[in-house]
Amino acid sequence: MLKKKSKQPKLDKKERAPKKKKNQKGVQSEESIESTEVNAYQSDLKPTIWDLISPDGITIDKEDRGRIKQTLGKVVHFLPFYIPRSGYPRKLQTNWINTLLSAGEVDVMIDIHKLPKGQAIRSLQKQLTVFQSNLSWQMRRGNTDQINDLRTKIGDTEVLVEEIQFSENDMFLVSVLGNMYAKEERELEALANYLQDEMGHKFFSLTSAWSRVKKGFLSSQPVGENQLKDTFRNIDRRALSTLSPFISGAGRYYGGVPIGINRITGHKEFINTFGNEEFRPTNYNMAFFGISGSGKSVAMKLMIGRQLAGANTHFLIIDPEGEFKRLTNRLQGINIDLHEESGIVINPCAINYSDIPLDDVDDDELSLLEEDDQKEVISKNGKKYLRFVPIKEKINEILDFFNVLVSSGGVDKALNVFERNFLEEAITYVFTEVLGITSHPSSLFQDGMAEVDGELVQSRVRKPEPELLQIYEYLYEKYSNDQDCKRLLAALKPFLRTGSKPIFDGQTRLGHGVTQSLESARLVNFNISGMEEGLLKPVAYHVLINYAWEHFAKNIEKAEIKKYIVADEIWQSIDNDATVSFYEKVARRARKRNCGLMYASQDFVRLLENKKARGIVTSTFTIFFMQQNPIDLKKIRDHFDLAEGEINTIFSNTAKGECIVRFGDNRIWMRTDPSEGEMMYIESNEALLKERLDRKRMQERQTI
Numbered sequence: 001m002l003k004k005k006s007k008q009p010k011l012d013k014k015e016r017a018p019k020k021k022k023n024q025k026g027v028q029s030e031e032s033i034e035s036t037e038v039n040a041y042q043s044d045l046k047p048t049i050w051d052l053i054s055p056d057g058i059t060i061d062k063e064d065r066g067r068i069k070q071t072l073g074k075v076v077h078f079l080p081f082y083i084p085r086s087g088y089p090r091k092l093q094t095n096w097i098n099t100l101l102s103a104g105e106v107d108v109m110i111d112i113h114k115l116p117k118g119q120a121i122r123s124l125q126k127q128l129t130v131f132q133s134n135l136s137w138q139m140r141r142g143n144t145d146q147i148n149d150l151r152t153k154i155g156d157t158e159v160l161v162e163e164i165q166f167s168e169n170d171m172f173l174v175s176v177l178g179n180m181y182a183k184e185e186r187e188l189e190a191l192a193n194y195l196q197d198e199m200g201h202k203f204f205s206l207t208s209a210w211s212r213v214k215k216g217f218l219s220s221q222p223v224g225e226n227q228l229k230d231t232f233r234n235i236d237r238r239a240l241s242t243l244s245p246f247i248s249g250a251g252r253y254y255g256g257v258p259i260g261i262n263r264i265t266g267h268k269e270f271i272n273t274f275g276n277e278e279f280r281p282t283n284y285n286m287a288f289f290g291i292s293g294s295g296k297s298v299a300m301k302l303m304i305g306r307q308l309a310g311a312n313t314h315f316l317i318i319d320p321e322g323e324f325k326r327l328t329n330r331l332q333g334i335n336i337d338l339h340e341e342s343g344i345v346i347n348p349c350a351i352n353y354s355d356i357p358l359d360d361v362d363d364d365e366l367s368l369l370e371e372d373d374q375k376e377v378i379s380k381n382g383k384k385y386l387r388f389v390p391i392k393e394k395i396n397e398i399l400d401f402f403n404v405l406v407s408s409g410g411v412d413k414a415l416n417v418f419e420r421n422f423l424e425e426a427i428t429y430v431f432t433e434v435l436g437i438t439s440h441p442s443s444l445f446q447d448g449m450a451e452v453d454g455e456l457v458q459s460r461v462r463k464p465e466p467e468l469l470q471i472y473e474y475l476y477e478k479y480s481n482d483q484d485c486k487r488l489l490a491a492l493k494p495f496l497r498t499g500s501k502p503i504f505d506g507q508t509r510l511g512h513g514v515t516q517s518l519e520s521a522r523l524v525n526f527n528i529s530g531m532e533e534g535l536l537k538p539v540a541y542h543v544l545i546n547y548a549w550e551h552f553a554k555n556i557e558k559a560e561i562k563k564y565i566v567a568d569e570i571w572q573s574i575d576n577d578a579t580v581s582f583y584e585k586v587a588r589r590a591r592k593r594n595c596g597l598m599y600a601s602q603d604f605v606r607l608l609e610n611k612k613a614r615g616i617v618t619s620t621f622t623i624f625f626m627q628q629n630p631i632d633l634k635k636i637r638d639h640f641d642l643a644e645g646e647i648n649t650i651f652s653n654t655a656k657g658e659c660i661v662r663f664g665d666n667r668i669w670m671r672t673d674p675s676e677g678e679m680m681y682i683e684s685n686e687a688l689l690k691e692r693l694d695r696k697r698m699q700e701r702q703t704i
């Protein structure tokens with residue numbers, strides 16, 4: 001039996017319980033009990049369940065309602081109701097029970113009894129006989145409507161009998177009843193009308209327990225005795241799942257890839273985070289929240305593997321722990337191991353043009369464009385784009401990069417106003433004076449020699465990218481004697497190609513065989529696990545999310561392709577304002593680029609407490625809630641609209657990979673279902689992986 005209790009204080013009678021003791025056998029009057037004797041009688045004085053739940057008094061003065069006397073002076077009106085046998089639609093949709101559960105001062109009792117197989121089949125056969133005799137009568141009368149209706153019913157029932165025979169289904173007797181409460185009679189009337197209306201829209205009808213008010217009232221109390229026997233109707237397993245205390249039993253199907261097994265229906269759940277023509281989510285971002293070891297990384301890797309293969313989605317991963325390396329190799333993606341000696345360069349000063357779809361003119365990138373800025377309109381695959389070089393935005397982004405650079409490791413403070421001015425002057429000089437870059441896209445190109453089919457030909461080629469060294473040299477020549485520039489120059493030095501951390505200085509170079517635009521790659525993993533924790537890693541994180549946005553998300557060659565930027569352990573970058581702000585921008589803008597941000601975090605409360613990071617969470621349509629830390633209970637309640645049953649699931653004995661998936665207003669209780677084969681490249685625990693591999697080898701040996 002399931003019980004949803006209203007927020008009424010009426011059952012909270014603990015304090016008043018001793019009042020009832022005079023009713024109990026063998027209890028002496030209070031005065032005659034000495035304090036030392038209390039222990040001996042204590043067992044007799046224990047309140048019973050009735051003491052706890054029964055109100056002071058109940059009056060039934062109308063045919064359909066009554067009054068409960070609560071504490072001194074307080075009266076509550078109640079009206080028992082139920083769904084009559086004929087009050088259900090032919091097919092039960094998910095979500096319907098929530099109308100009752102969320103209606104406020106309403107208690108709902110759902111009484112479920114499973115019928116033994118034999119009895120279920122016998123009762124269905126009896127029903128079939130009734131339908132059939134009815135059908136032959138209607139046929140004689142030539143009543144077409146009835147004939148069609150009866151044929152459908154007979155068909156449905158026959159299928160059900162067959163399913164039960166083969167144990168693919170079960171039959172249940174179910175009764176849904178409840179009580180509504182209000183302080184005033186008028187309020188009760190309004191609530192009853194409201195519920196009747198709302199349920200009516202869903203093709204349910206509600207009936208009051210007319211002239212059986214007491215029985216109706218008692219039936220929905222948590223004592224497990226349903227006294228309204230005529231309220232039962234039979235339903236099958238599928239229909240039963242719609243009664244779960246979750247907002248929905250099964251997820252709606254919009255295509256996509258399988259992701260796990262529904263814990264209520266036992267069916268495979270599919271998820272399509274990009275939606276389809278029928279339904280398009282407001283963004284494609286996807287989050288995985290849960291404590292360490294709850295299965296976030298496994299779920300992410302499953303999504304990547306299955307979407308790559310089954311939904312032609314491309315991925316760029318920022319991998320702080322080197323956890324996605326095996327997956328990338330296995331899926332034939334490109335692994336880029338970034339560390340001080342890798343010889344790889346990711347140039348944070350590299351600039352590209354932006355292409356903004358013209359049917360999406362409200363893009364906030366356009367706000368950075370001024371009237372006299374040059375731009376051009378281009379066509380690609382029948383779509384028009386406004387193309388320009390977002391030079392002002394880029395200068396701001398490079399300033400942010402320097403900010404991360406001087407403040408990484410948490411030792412030094414952020415850029416001061418002098419340093420910002422020096423830098424802005426230097427960057428502008430390099431962009432405009434040295435390279436002649438303006439807001440017009442053609443300013444990124446120059447005449448030169450290009451290799452076409454192995455031959456060098458005269459052509460328009462890309463200008464070299466602006467470099468860190470050029471900015472440094474400008475500052476050094478002009479301001480090396482200026483005290484206010486000293487810290488900046490010292491902070492930059494190790495990051496030059498001559499320094500100990502040369503990863504960000506020079507033309508972007510991703511290593512052998514990797515083209516910079518990543519146009520053809522479907523899966524690229526930037527493994528930054530080998531980078532210096534606290535100092536270099538945060539800078540790399542920042543540069544990479546910038547890079548991912550510029551060259552992956554905004555890449556017009558990939559405009560039609562669904563894409564994800566993946567960031568595991570996103571909380572690691574939360575302390576860096578510039579990085580978090582950039583993530584937030586990506587989360588907001590990605591949808592227009594056919595792109596989403598996929599991220600995981602152990603500590604989602606830290607995300608909520610940071611203003612910018614909260615923006616990322618609120619821009620996330622799909623959230624996987626895996627097992628949660630009990631101290632976060634209140635935050636989850638406050639921030640996410642989850643039902644109590646759903647909250648219990650993620651705060652109790654949650655299995656690894658078990659989760660509530662929030663897909664807009666749809667909720668799915670499921671568990672990810674990695675296969676043995678997938679686990680070989682998904683498992684993050686090395687010891688467990690070795691065990692699996694050993695087991696597999698053993699099995700192979702046995703089958704030979």
Ligand SMILES: Nc1ncnc2c1ncn2[C@@H]1O[C@H](COP(=O)(O)OP(=O)(O)OP(=O)(O)O)[C@@H](O)[C@H]1O
Binds near residue numbers: 298656683684
């Ligand atoms: N659906 C599942 N079925 C069985 N085992 C699972 C499932 N999902 C995850 N696991 C196991 O749980 C363990 C932890 O998973 P995972 O590494 O994904 O956790 P995590 O949430 O990413 O943790 P952390 O925050 O520490 O990175 C792994 O050993 C994995 O094999």
Ligand SMILES: [Mg+2]
Binds near residue numbers: 297568
């Ligand atoms: Mg993990």
